[in-house]
Amino acid sequence: MDIQSLGKQFINGEWRDGQSSRTLDNLNPYNDELLVSFKMADVSDVDSAYKAALRAKEEWDRVNPYKKRDILERAVHYIENHEEAITDMIIDELGGTRLKAAFEIGLVKNIIKEAATFPLRMEGKILPSTEDGKENRLYRIPAGVVGVISPFNFPFFLSVKSVAPALGAGNGVVLKPHEDSPVTGGTLIGKIFEEAGIPKGLLNVVVTDIQEIGDAFVEHPIPRIISFTGSTSVGSHIGQLAVKHFKKPLLELGGNSAFIILEDADIDYAVNAAAFSRFTHQGQICMSANRILVQKSIYKEFMAKYAEKVSSLKVGDPRDPETIIGPVINIRQAENLQAMVQKGIDAGAVPILKGAISGKMVEPTILADVTADMAAAQDELFGPVVCLMPFETEEEAVEIANNTRFGLSGAIHTANLEKGVQMAKRIHTGMIHVNDVTINDEPIVAFGGEKQSGLGRMNGEWSLDEFTTLQWISVNFGQRTFPY
Structure with a gap:
């Protein structure tokens, strides 16, 4: 299996070209090498x-739940056999x-293993009735067909995070990967589940873009759920469109995570955790720490150690095992980052480390003395750029952390764990981690955001709830008495 073999649409169990006259060139973001070209899917392909x-x-409804479990587990074995x-x-x-x-890859394997348990967890209930001789049954059933739209940053995982639970819960799926990640976010996943043995047509992958299909993917009458991971602006449009057409939106959107360091924290540990929280995959993660909030008594010490740590991160060829920071996904992202850095500097932020930008290679930048009113502190920095913000009191730190339209993740570092927990409860975010990194995702723990960071919760029992519905069937063992 190689990337060239996955350059087709995967529709109704067949690998074929799309019906559009347009092509999509899939390029390596490091060296612009052409990896594979797709003939795009059009509206008829989506249909x-x-x-x-x-x-x-x-x-799929007729497949024994234990066999469904086995099929999903085979998907994990296929990944393990093709990991390199x-x-x-x-x-x-x-x-x-x-x-x-x-x-x-580790995240993907774990979420499929969890989804493999779903066929055996489609539990219902029998409830009493107000009527004599009557029984109320609640059946957990698949929602139907799920449309999945995935992003470019962690496309393999963030596609599978919806696809595998949706399949495990008994649904059909159509996946539209981002145009910058059509293979790892799309056709690779089609291949994995095809080899695992799902019924022909149960999972489909359409490689296209919005210029070609417009809103057809969301507006189509068949899907009952639209699961979208991506920017808040696009997610808002998709969510509104889904509700307009009486579909359930499941949205995992942007973030502006605060990483708070109190004066009693282990500074060296916090430095390493803050570096990981910002610069993993070039900072292109919705949970990445955009704002590092440091208590003033340790601000200068932390700043010096953090700058030293970040300066040591190797930037370059992602094939080099020593590389920590590779290219951002496209030129547009690099240009946006360059503009945001300059805007921050113009507003008064101090660049204690200002990385060069050459094409898609963006070296790390640390903006110090950022204030809450600056755009750098309010907007999501989707790249290797980070803000340092001093604070005096814990109350001020909570206020700064909450001064954002987002609410996805966060972290608090302190020697007093219970103080950290109590502080965490005051921050309006879906997830926050004490003495840990902002980037966390576990297969059985509720994942999701507050405010403009999304709607719904994923993983474990929450994904099972999201991708199923309940049907009430009552049984009258006798005969009711009617008033007329």
């Missing part, structure tokens, strides 16, 4: 994919380092 998923879902090839794809398509690839 075919959704219809195939609906048909195959009826076949998948690592190469993540490096070549995403500019991800070997460290990032191993991290992402």
